[in-house]
Amino acid sequence: MSTPVARAERGKAARRRVSRSAHAGWVPPVDRADPLGVLERQGRDRLPELLPIRYGRMAASPFAFLRGAAAVMAADLASRPHTGLTVQLCGDAHLLNFGVYASPERALLFDLNDFDETFPGPFEWDVERLAASVAVAGRANGHVEAKVRRATLEAGAAYRAAMRRLAGRGELAVWYERLDADTLLPLVRSARRRGQVASSLTRARRRTSLQALGKLTEVVDGRRRIIHDPPLLEPAGASDTASLRKIFSDYRSTLSEERRLLLDRYRFADAARKVVGIGSVGLRCFVVLLTGRDQGDPLFLQIKEARKSVLEEHLPHGPYVHPGHRVVAGQRQLQAASDIFLGWMSGPQGRAFYWRQLRDMKGSADVAGMSPADLLGYARLCGTALARAHARSGDRIAIAAYLGGADTFEQAVADFALAYADQTTADHAALGAAVAAGVVAAAPEV
Template identity: 85%
Template sequence: MTAPGDRAERGRAARKRVPRSGHGSWIVPVDRPDPVGVLERQGRDRLPELLPIRYGRMAASPFAFLRGSAAVMAADLASQPHTGLTVQLCGDAHLLNFGLYASPERTLLFDLNDFDETFPGPFEWDVKRLAASVAVAGQENGHEDAKVRRSVVEAVAAYRHNMRRLARHGELAVWYERIDAESLLPLARSARRRRQVAASLTRARRRTSLQAVGKLTEVVDGRRRIVHDPPLLEPAGASDMASLRKIFSDYRSTLSEERRLLLDRYRFVDAARKVVGVGSVGMRCFVVLLAGRDADDPLFLQIKEARKSVLEEHLPSGPYVHPGHRVVAGQRLLQAASDIFLGWMTGPQGRAYYWRQLRDMKGSADVAGMSPADLLGYARLCGTALARAHARSGDRVAIAAYLGGADTFDQAVADFALAYAGRTVADHAALCAAVAAGVVRAAPEV
């Protein structure tokens, strides 16, 4: 292993390639791909009947557009020089891809929670996507420009401070680092906000497979079945059901031995196609209901199609050929603790999938309802979590040395984020214009 001093020198040397102040400039390239065209290309191999839902959800607001346009931003980031300081990127590190979930020990943690686009790449790409999402959210909430900027700066500063802190820690200390959900309570500035956070934690703890059974299933002719709620939740047809039963055994083989034994204690009950997220709409996704000891011992698993990351066309090849393996490996590397049922396999027509629990005490923030103070605190928390994730997979010593003790990087990324927020508003308007002109069809409020 290279000595810490040499690693730090590598980080400082990266400033010659990309000065920290250089992150603030972003000029729209003359040959920038049309954002609506990028989205349409993504949709070519998706389920066509679901694409109007995707466009309808993205047309709802600039922040919703940002959520669904990771491919657009990936191309924009790739048009800039980068540091070459590589980490395992989340690939889609916006504010709503952080949240609560349960560790295998049943501790409620706060961390990144979406890894569909995970891929090795320059650390600043995740930081810039997070910063841009803070800027768009703040503007959408009607915050004053100065307060929006301060929230962005605090997110980036939290990333920088925590990366520098973790650079001084040993390997195991960094690996075991985690953000316990209880640490969120002191961040609330008022008694009212603390009550809201406490209520959110309580709701997350209740979001389990047992709760999902009450919401997503019904008893028909004495047998429990997943409800029919088209187009968002539709029972799998006979052919899909046969395929799911087959690939279930293939998925099982990617689990460790003790988890295979646990999974074998459940029996297959029912399955359904489910629409999830914003950018993911149109990709094939199913939920599977399993039963353990009896009907009161359920397990809901989600099977989601995995494609190439939106980052792959802009970066060198990664270590995983199978897209599902890429997602699972990236999640295990970035999260402080991961779902025990994470696995992957290849399904019909050679499509890649990954598996995970549908609900395991998951919870997310209501960004749209945040005051300036609340957004600032939440942005800081997300920056902290992102630094912890990157420190596990990249050279934290080199990144910390690159960032330095001054706020040069923080201010520059804030400049970028505010400029990119303006671009996002324009891109959102272009999508709305395409919908109005009939170029794409959108189903609003679905």
């Protein structure tokens, strides 16, 4: 490992290749890929009957479009010069991919919580996607442009401040760094809103497998079964259930010994296909109900198909051949603490999957209801969490040296975010026009 001085020099050298102000603005290249074509290619080999749900959800608003268009933005970011300062990227670091969840010690943490697109790449791509999501969300909430810009600036400023602080800390101190969920409350200005956040945290603490048991299951002929709620939740067919049982042992082998021991105390009870998110709609996703001591001792696991990251075609090869392994390894690198049941394996037709708990005190912010002050505070929190994640996997000293002590980087990123918010609005309008013309089939409000 190089000395701190040498690592800082590497960051300063990156400035000479790509200045901090070079991150400003967004002008689409003349050969920019058609966003709807990118989405159509992504939809190939997904479950075709679910794609209208994906398009319907994306057509709901520019922010919903941004959430589902990680592949579009990845191609756009790849068209710009980058620093070469590599971290394990989240790959989809928009505002709603941060949230609270339970650590193995049952503490409620705030962190990144989606890793389907994780991949090694230039640190600024995550920062720019985060800032763009702040800009799109602020405009959607009707905030004046000056306050939208201020919130995007705060995301970048918090990232820079946290990275510079972590650059001065030791390796173990950085690795053990975490954000307790209670840090959300001081960021909220109004007493009314603070009460809402406190209530949200209380609800998150209740989101466990036991709570899901009452919401997602019913007793049929004396046995606990997952409810039928098509098209979002449908019992797995006989072939899918047989496949899930078969691959369960392969998944089990990716867990540590003590966690395999714990898992072996549960029995397979039922399985169902589940539709999740926006960008993920159409991927094969299942929930499995396991029972432990008795039917009142449940464990819900989610099995989700893993594909190549949207970043892979734009960056050098990563260290993992198996897409499920990529997701799990990326999550373990980036999160302060990860789900004890996180694992991966291959399924029928060689498809890759990863497993995790369906609910483990997970919760996300109501971005749509945020005031300008609350959005600014939340952007600051997300920027801080993103820096902590990047500091674990990349060279925090080089990145801190690149960012420097002035606000040049966040000013440039804010310029980019506002311009890219315009692009997102235009792309969303193109999708809406395609839906209206019948070119794209969309199922609204599903």
